[in-house]
Amino acid sequence: MTRVAIYVRVSKEQQSYTRQVKELTAYSKSRGYKVAKVIAEKISGARNNKDRGGIQELVEMVRQQEVSKVLVSEVSRLGRKTSEVLQVLEELTEQGVSVYVQNFNMETLNPDGSRNPIAQFLFTILAEFARMERESLIQRINSGLAEAKRKGIRLGRKPGSVVPPAKSLAKYKDVVQLLQEGKTIREAAAICKVGTATVLKVKKTMYSINSN
Known part of the structure; x- marks a missing residue:
C-alpha cells in the first residue's frame, strides 16, 4: 500500500x-x-x-x-x-x-x-506566480500603511503586548527540558502534544537567550 x-x-x-x-x-x-x-x-x-x-x-x-x-x-x-x-x-x-x-x-x-x-x-x-502574488500583496499593504501614516493613524503593537523570551520559555518548560536532553523537534512536539512550529520557536528563543 x-x-x-x-x-x-x-x-x-x-x-x-x-x-x-x-x-x-x-x-x-x-x-x-x-x-x-x-x-x-x-x-x-x-x-x-x-x-x-x-x-x-x-x-x-x-x-x-x-x-x-x-x-x-x-x-x-x-x-x-x-x-x-x-x-x-x-x-x-x-x-x-x-x-x-x-x-x-x-x-x-x-x-x-x-x-x-x-x-x-x-x-x-x-x-513563481505564488511569489509574485505575495509581492503584489505586500505592495498593497505598504501603500495602505503609508496612507494611514499620512492620515496620522497610529500603527503597531500596543505597549506590553510582546511576550518576553523568559516568559515564553516558562510557558513551554517541558519542551525546553526535552530539547536540552537532546530530543529532536519532532520528538519534543509529539511528547508535549504541540506543533513542530512551536517547538522550533522555543528552540530559537533558547538559542537567542544563550547567545546574548
Missing part, C-alpha cells in the same frame, strides 16, 4: 486548514493510499524552509523513507518563495518521492519513478 504524507499550510493563526485536510484525505482514500501523517502548520509561506517546522518534518520523513508521495492542495502551500519551493521539490525528487498537486491533478514523478517534465515545468511557473 502506498504511504503518503499530507502537507497543509495556512498563513495566519485564525485561518483554518480543515478543508485542505478533508479533501486530501478523501483523495487518499479514493486511491487506496495509507496516510502516514498529516503535517499542518500555520506560518507564512514566505519564511525560509529552515524556519518552518512542518517542512523540516516533511523532509525528514522523506529522508527516512516513511512515505513515497506527498499530497498538497496547491503549490503555494509548500511556500511562496520560488527558490525555497524548488529546493523542497528537488529534495523529494532525489529521494524518489512524488508530489501530488490537487488543484492541477498532477504529480511530479511518473508511475515508473521518472521525472514528469511537464509537471516540473508547471511547478516552477506556479511557484
Whole structure:
C-alpha cells in the first residue's frame, strides 16, 4: 500500500486548514493510499524552509523513507518563495518521492519513478506566480500603511503586548527540558502534544537567550 504524507499550510493563526485536510484525505482514500501523517502548520509561506517546522518534518520523513508521495492542495502551500519551493521539490525528487498537486491533478514523478517534465515545468511557473502574488500583496499593504501614516493613524503593537523570551520559555518548560536532553523537534512536539512550529520557536528563543 502506498504511504503518503499530507502537507497543509495556512498563513495566519485564525485561518483554518480543515478543508485542505478533508479533501486530501478523501483523495487518499479514493486511491487506496495509507496516510502516514498529516503535517499542518500555520506560518507564512514566505519564511525560509529552515524556519518552518512542518517542512523540516516533511523532509525528514522523506529522508527516512516513511512515505513515497506527498499530497498538497496547491503549490503555494509548500511556500511562496520560488527558490525555497524548488529546493523542497528537488529534495523529494532525489529521494524518489512524488508530489501530488490537487488543484492541477498532477504529480511530479511518473508511475515508473521518472521525472514528469511537464509537471516540473508547471511547478516552477506556479511557484513563481505564488511569489509574485505575495509581492503584489505586500505592495498593497505598504501603500495602505503609508496612507494611514499620512492620515496620522497610529500603527503597531500596543505597549506590553510582546511576550518576553523568559516568559515564553516558562510557558513551554517541558519542551525546553526535552530539547536540552537532546530530543529532536519532532520528538519534543509529539511528547508535549504541540506543533513542530512551536517547538522550533522555543528552540530559537533558547538559542537567542544563550547567545546574548
